[in-house]
Amino acid sequence: MNNLPEDCIAKILSLTTIADVCRSSAVSRIFRSAAESDNVWNHFLPSDFPAGFAAPAGLPTRKQLFFSLVHNPLLLNDAHLSFSLERESGKKCYIMAARSLSVVWGHDQRYWQWITLPNTRFVEVAELILVWWLEITGKINMSLLSDDTLYASYLVFKWNDAPYGFRQPVETSLVLPADTDDHVQPSLVSLMQNPGTEEEAQCAAMRRDGWYEVELGHFFKRRGDMGEIEMSLKETKKPFEKRGLILYGIEIRPMPQLYPTG
Numbered sequence: 001m002n003n004l005p006e007d008c009i010a011k012i013l014s015l016t017t018i019a020d021v022c023r024s025s026a027v028s029r030i031f032r033s034a035a036e037s038d039n040v041w042n043h044f045l046p047s048d049f050p051a052g053f054a055a056p057a058g059l060p061t062r063k064q065l066f067f068s069l070v071h072n073p074l075l076l077n078d079a080h081l082s083f084s085l086e087r088e089s090g091k092k093c094y095i096m097a098a099r100s101l102s103v104v105w106g107h108d109q110r111y112w113q114w115i116t117l118p119n120t121r122f123v124e125v126a127e128l129i130l131v132w133w134l135e136i137t138g139k140i141n142m143s144l145l146s147d148d149t150l151y152a153s154y155l156v157f158k159w160n161d162a163p164y165g166f167r168q169p170v171e172t173s174l175v176l177p178a179d180t181d182d183h184v185q186p187s188l189v190s191l192m193q194n195p196g197t198e199e200e201a202q203c204a205a206m207r208r209d210g211w212y213e214v215e216l217g218h219f220f221k222r223r224g225d226m227g228e229i230e231m232s233l234k235e236t237k238k239p240f241e242k243r244g245l246i247l248y249g250i251e252i253r254p255m256p257q258l259y260p261t262g
Contacts, residue, residue, distance in 0.1 A: 009034040014043035018088060038062040044090040045069075050083055050144050052076040066090065073121065082121050086254050091146040093253040095156065096138045097122040101250060104135040117246075126247040127160060132239040134170065137232040138250040142177065142225045150255045152218035153231045156248040157191065157204075158211050163244030166191045169201035170235040174217030177227025189214045189233075191245070211248055218255060 013021050013034055021040060025032040034040065041062035053076065059065045066085065073084035073095070080100040084093045098114075103126060105111040111131050114124045128134075136155070145151060153174065169188040188201040191214060204214040216231045231250055235242070 007034075007037075007039070011039070014040045018044055018090060036061065036063055041066050046085070046090070046092060046146065050076055050081075050092075053083065075121070079123060082249075088256070089149075089254060091149050091254045092144065093251070094140065094144065095121065095249050095251045096140065097124075097249045098126040098247045099124055100138070101247075102135075102137040103247070104133060105131060115246075120248070122249065125249075128243055128245040128247070130241065130243045132241060133236050134239075134242055134245075135232065135234040135236060136247065137230060139228045139230050140252060141228050142221055145221045145252070146254070147221060147223040150218060150220050151252055152255050153216045153229075154213040154251045154253075155191075155216055155233050156207070156211050156213050156251050158246045158248070160244045160246055165240060165242035166245070168235070168238065170233055171237075172214075172216040173230075173232050173234075174219060175230040175232075176219055177225070177229070187217070189216075213251065216250070 009031060013024055016024075021035050021044075025035045038061060045062060045066055053074065055065055056068055056072070056074070059068055069083075069085040070087045073082045073093075075081070076083055077100065080097040082095040082097070085091065086093055099122070103112060106126060109129075111129055113127050113129055115127050116123060117125055138153075155172075169190050171186050172189050173186040190201045190203045191212070193203055193206070193212075202215060204212040207213050214233075216233060219229065
C-alpha cells in the first residue's frame with residue numbers, strides 16, 4: 001500500500017470511517033500525509049451548511065474545520081441555535097435554545113423567569129417558577145439535518161434547589177411532516193432519575209456537561225425529506241403544581257449505535 005500514490009491512498013481513506021482515517025496516520029509517513037489532506041476531510045464535512053454558517057477564522061485545513069465543529073459548536077439564528085458535527089460520523093447536530101421554543105406562559109414572569117448561568121452555550125435559560133399546565137414545544141426543519149440518518153431529540157434541563165411536582169411521568173410527542181411515512185406514537189417519560197412511580201417510563205439521564213436529558217422521540221431523515229418536525233413535552237391531563245425545572249433547550253443528534261466508535 002505504501003507504493004500507491006498519495007492521492008490514491010487519500011481516495012481509499014475517504015471511503016472509510018473517520019476513526020479509520022485517524023488510525024491510518026500511524027501506518028507510515030505517506031499515509032499520515034494522505035490522512036491530513038483536504039480531499040479526505042471534504043468527504044466527512046457536510047455538502048451543505050445551515051444558513052448563516054461561516055467557517056471560523058484561522059483554520060487552514062478541512063481537518064481542522066471538522067474538529068473545530070466537533071468541539072466548538074457555532075451559534076446561528078441570533079444565537080438561538082447551536083450547530084455542531086458528530087465526531088464519529090460527521091452528521092449534523094443541533095441544540096435549540098430555550099428562547100427558540102414555545103413554552104406555555106414562558107413570557108409571564110409569574111410562571112417562568114429567564115436567567116443566565118455560567119458555562120452555558122446560550123445567553124439565557126428558562127427557570128420554572130410555578131405552573132399547573134406544563135407544555136414545551138420545539139420545531140426544526142428536516143432540511144437542516146443529514147440525509148439517511150436516524151436522529152433522536154432530547155429535552156435538556158436541570159433542577160434548581162427546590163424542585164417539586166415531577167414525580168409523575170410526563171408525555172412526549174414527535175410529529176413528522178404529513179408527507180413522510182413514519183408515525184411516532186406519544187410516550188411517557190420521567191424527568192427524575194428515580195421517580196418512585198410504578199408506571200413504566202423512560203427516566204432522565206445525566207449528561208457529561210452536568211445537565212439532564214430525556215428522549216422526546218426518534219425518527220429517520222431520508223434524502224429529500226422536507227417540512228418541520230414538532231417535538232414536545234407536556235403534563236396537561238392531570239395538572240397540579242410544578243416548579244424548579246431549568247430549561248436549556250432541545251437537542252437533535254444522530255442515535256449513536258449506528259456508527260462505529262474509534
